[in-house]
Amino acid sequence: xxxxxxxVPVMDQEKALQxxxxxxxxxxKIDVPLSEHSRWLTVVSKEEQDGPQILLExxxxxxxxxxxxxxxxxxxxxxxxxxxxxxxxQEYERLVNLGxxxxxxxxxxxxxxxxxxxxxCGNNIQLVEML
Amino acid sequence: MTFYLxxxxxxxxxxxxxxxxxxTVMVTRRYINHNFDKKLNLKLLSHIHFTSKFHLxxxxxxxxGQTPQQYLTDKxxxxxxxxxxxxxxxxxxxxxIGFESPCSFSTLFKSRTGxxxxxxxxxxxxxxxx
Numbered sequence: 001x002x003x004x005x006x007x008v009p010v011m012d013q014e015k016a017l018q019x020x021x022x023x024x025x026x027x028x029k030i031d032v033p034l035s036e037h038s039r040w041l042t043v044v045s046k047e048e049q050d051g052p053q054i055l056l057e058x059x060x061x062x063x064x065x066x067x068x069x070x071x072x073x074x075x076x077x078x079x080x081x082x083x084x085x086x087x088x089x090q091e092y093e094r095l096v097n098l099g100x101x102x103x104x105x106x107x108x109x110x111x112x113x114x115x116x117x118x119x120x121c122g123n124n125i126q127l128v129e130m131l
Numbered sequence: 132m133t134f135y136l137x138x139x140x141x142x143x144x145x146x147x148x149x150x151x152x153x154x155t156v157m158v159t160r161r162y163i164n165h166n167f168d169k170k171l172n173l174k175l176l177s178h179i180h181f182t183s184k185f186h187l188x189x190x191x192x193x194x195x196g197q198t199p200q201q202y203l204t205d206k207x208x209x210x211x212x213x214x215x216x217x218x219x220x221x222x223x224x225x226x227x228i229g230f231e232s233p234c235s236f237s238t239l240f241k242s243r244t245g246x247x248x249x250x251x252x253x254x255x256x257x258x259x260x261x
Binding site: 076 | 133
């Protein structure tokens with residue numbers, strides 16, 4: 001059994017695709033229409049294009065409990081998931097210059113440095129640098 | 132303050148309050164990152180920050196969830212994948228990452244990735260990066 005796909009719930013798939021590709025730098029991998037309003041849409045890291053795919057999952061649009069759960073996590077400041085970076089401070093500067101909003105600026109936490117931003121699609125996302 | 136930020140603050144003070152211990156393990160990890168191609172063992176690593184090897188082993192496992200040897204192996208496999216993807220021959224990759232035996236390297240690589248180094252290289256060659 002292999003881990004090939006992880007889901008991130010998003011309020012708007014097209015908006016999420018723009019954010020995850022143009023701001024975060026991911027690359028679109030799979031884009032297959034499923035219905036009038038949804039697609040099987042995944043992105044991958046540019047540095048690891050054969051690595052795990054992120055499924056931009058539109059559950060909050062169609063399934064109320066998913067929307068409730070996503071909103072609760074967001075309001076508590078809890079990141080939905082995290083991505084590893086080589087340098088959290090540099091990545092923070094790059095993203096701030098692109099207009100991304102952070103709720104937690106680069107902060108050391110023991111053996112890691114973390115930062116948390118708003119993906120504009122209903123989630124907080126954490127960046128993590130190993131120290 | 133959000134719930135998450137209060138948790139980060141709490142965890143930072145309860146789990147990561149000992150800066151000296153953190154410094155010991157972080158220095159060790161950085162040393163492994165820069166010297167993974169050399170012959171490393173717990174005794175050598177413990178000398179870097181003047182600690183006993185048992186103490187280092189305990190601390191490293193506590194803060195990183197892995198022993199230094201496990202971390203070193205992860206690092207070597209990660210580097211091996213990079214080299215193989217660039218077209219470096221399997222034998223050369225083996226020696227560049229600090230292995231002495233191509234046979235043991237291949238066995239370990241396959242057990243960790245599910246594919247032989249040659250198979251990995253072939254697959255990487257045919258993948259089309261954007």
